[in-house]
Amino acid sequence: MRERGTFGKVDYWLLKKKARFDRKSLPGQQIRSGIDCMDQRRRQQLIGLDKPTTGPLSSAANPKILLRNQASTHEQHRLEAVAEGMALVGVMTFQKAFSGRETVRVGGAIFQFGRGVRSDNTVAAHCLPGLLEFNSRPLHTMPNWNEAFLKERGLKPLALSSKLRNVSARTDAVDRIVNETDSLLEMMQNGRGLKPALQHAVYGLMGQFLRRKPASWAAVEELVSDSMNYYRLTAGYACEERLEDLTKATRFASSGSQLQSLDYKVTVAEKYLEVTQNASFVPEPTTLTGFLWLVKDVVEAYRY
Numbered sequence: 001m002r003e004r005g006t007f008g009k010v011d012y013w014l015l016k017k018k019a020r021f022d023r024k025s026l027p028g029q030q031i032r033s034g035i036d037c038m039d040q041r042r043r044q045q046l047i048g049l050d051k052p053t054t055g056p057l058s059s060a061a062n063p064k065i066l067l068r069n070q071a072s073t074h075e076q077h078r079l080e081a082v083a084e085g086m087a088l089v090g091v092m093t094f095q096k097a098f099s100g101r102e103t104v105r106v107g108g109a110i111f112q113f114g115r116g117v118r119s120d121n122t123v124a125a126h127c128l129p130g131l132l133e134f135n136s137r138p139l140h141t142m143p144n145w146n147e148a149f150l151k152e153r154g155l156k157p158l159a160l161s162s163k164l165r166n167v168s169a170r171t172d173a174v175d176r177i178v179n180e181t182d183s184l185l186e187m188m189q190n191g192r193g194l195k196p197a198l199q200h201a202v203y204g205l206m207g208q209f210l211r212r213k214p215a216s217w218a219a220v221e222e223l224v225s226d227s228m229n230y231y232r233l234t235a236g237y238a239c240e241e242r243l244e245d246l247t248k249a250t251r252f253a254s255s256g257s258q259l260q261s262l263d264y265k266v267t268v269a270e271k272y273l274e275v276t277q278n279a280s281f282v283p284e285p286t287t288l289t290g291f292l293w294l295v296k297d298v299v300e301a302y303r304y
Contacts, residue, residue, distance in 0.1 A: 054070065054120075054122055054173040054174060054175070055120065056117075056119075056120035056121060056122065056175075057121065057175045057177070058121075063264070064264070064267050066175070067175065067177060067178065067264055067267050067268055067271075068267060068268075068271050070172070070174045070175060070178050070268075071174075071178055071181075071267070071268040071271035071272055071275075072271050072274075072275055073172060074125060074127070074172045074174055074178060074182075075271065075272045075275035075276060076275055076281060077127040077170065077172055078127045078128070078129070078194075079232070079275070079276070079281065079283050080127070080283045080284070080285070081127035081128040081167050081170055082128065082129070082198060082201075082228065082231055082283075083224075083228050083283035083284070083285040083286045084163070084167045084283070084285045084294070085128060085132060085167050085168075085198075085202070086201065086202060086205055086224050086227055086228055086231075086285070086286075087221075087224050087285035087286070087291055087294050088160070088163060088164060088167070088294070088298070089132070089202055089205060089206065090205060090209075090220045090221075090223060090224045091155075091220070091294070091295055091298060091299065092153075092155070092160075093205075093206055093209045094209070094214065094217075094220050095153045095154050095155055095299065096153050097145075097149075097150065097153045097155060098134070098206060100206045100207065100209045100210045101206075101210070102134040102135050102206065103134070103135050103136065103203075104132065104133070104134060104199050104202050104203040104206070105132075105133045105136065105199055106129060106130035106131065106132060106133070106195040106196070106198050106199045107130055107131050107133050107138070108130060108131065109126050109128075109130065109131055109168065109169075110131055110138065110168070111131075111165055111168050111169035112124060112126070112169055112171060113166075113169040113170055113171050114171050114173065116173060116174075116176075121175060121176050122173055122174060122175055122176065123173075123174065123175075123176050123179045124171035124172070124173055125171055125172050125173075125174045125178055125179040125182055126168075126169075126170070126171050126182075127167075127170040127171060127172060128167060128168055128170065128198075129182075129186050129194040129195045129197075129198050130186065130195045130198065131168050132168075132198070132202060139164060140161075140164075140165070151300070154299055154300050154301065155298055155299060155300065156297070156298050156299065156300055159297050159298045160298045163294075163297065163298060177261065177264045177265060177268060178268050180265065181265045181268040181269055181272070182194075184242055184246075184265070184269075185238055185239065185242050185269070185272070188238060188241065188242065192234075192237070192238055192241065193238050194235055194238060196234075197231050197234040197235045197238060198231060200230075200234065201227045201228070201230050201231035201234070202227070204227055204230060205223055205224065205227035208223045208226070208227070209223070217291070217292060217295055217304060218288060218304075220291075221286075221287075221288050221291040221292070224285070224286060224291060225286045228283065228286045232276055232277075235276050236273060236276045236277050239269055239272050239273035239276060240273060242269055243266065243269040243270060243273060246262055246265050246266045246269060247266055249262050250262045250263060250266065292304060
C-alpha cells in the first residue's frame with residue numbers, strides 16, 4: 001500500500017478524491033486545491049545542470065503559437081518517456097526481475113526535475129503520465145529490489161536505477177495552461193485517460209511475456225512496439241474525448257477570461273492529438289536500434 005500523507009488536519013486522500021471529481025465534472029475549470037501544494041512537498045527534486053526553462057505566455061507575440069510549440073514538444077517527450085518506460089519494463093521482465101504476473105497501477109509523481117517560475121505562470125510538467133507501481137509499490141520501495149537481486153538477473157543496478165528515476169522525473173517547462181490540460185487528460189470518467197492507458201499498456205506488455213514467451217531481444221522489442229501502439233491508440237481516444245468536452249465548454253463560458261482559458265486548452269489538446277496520431281513520429285526505444293542501445297546500457301554481458 002502507498003503511504004498516506006496529511007497536510008495539517010486535512011486528509012491527503014480526501015483531497016485527492018476531490019481533485020479527481022473536479023477534473024471529471026468540470027473539464028474547463030482551473031484546478032486549484034491543496035493537493036498541488038502537497039504533491040510538491042512529496043516530490044523529490046533531482047539536481048541537474050540543464051533544467052528546462054521557458055518564458056511567460058504574456059510576453060509572446062502570439063500566445064497560441066507558443067502554446068502549440070510547447071504542446072508539440074511536451075507530447076513528443078511524453079511519448080518518448082512512455083516508450084522508454086515500457087522498454088525498461090520489457091527488459092526487466094525478460095531478465096526475470098519481474099514475473100509478468102504483477103499488478104500494475106500508475107500513481108502520482110514522486111521525483112521531479114526542475115521547477116517553473118511563479119511570476120511567469122510556468123510549471124515543470126512531467127512527461128510520464130504518472131509513476132509506475134507494481135503490486136502497489138514504486139520500484140524504489142520494493143524490499144527485494146537491491147543490488148544483489150538485480151545483479152543475479154544480469155542487470156546493471158546503477159544504470160537501471162538511474163534510467164528509471166530519470167524517466168519518471170523528466171519534465172518540460174510549460175505555461176500552466178499546458179499542465180492543466182495534462183491533468184484533464186490523465187484521469188477521466190469510466191477509467192479512461194492517459195494514466196489508465198499507460199497502466200493497461202504496461203500490464204498487457206507483461207502479460208504478453210507469459211503468452212508469447214519471447215526468446216530474443218528482437219522479439220522483446222516487438223512486444224514493446226505493439227504495446228506502445230496500443231498506448232497511442234487509447235491516448236488518442238482520450239484526447240479526442242477531452243477535446244470534445246473542452247470545445248463544448250467554451251459555449252458556456254461565463255467570462256472572457258474563462259473563455260480564453262478554455263480556448264487555450266483546446267489549442268493544447270488539438271496539438272496533443274495531432275502528435276499522438278502522427279505515425280511518422282516514432283520514439284527511439286520502440287525501434288530495434290534504439291531498444292538495443294537501451295538494453296546495452298542496463299544489461300550486463302549484453303549479446304544480441
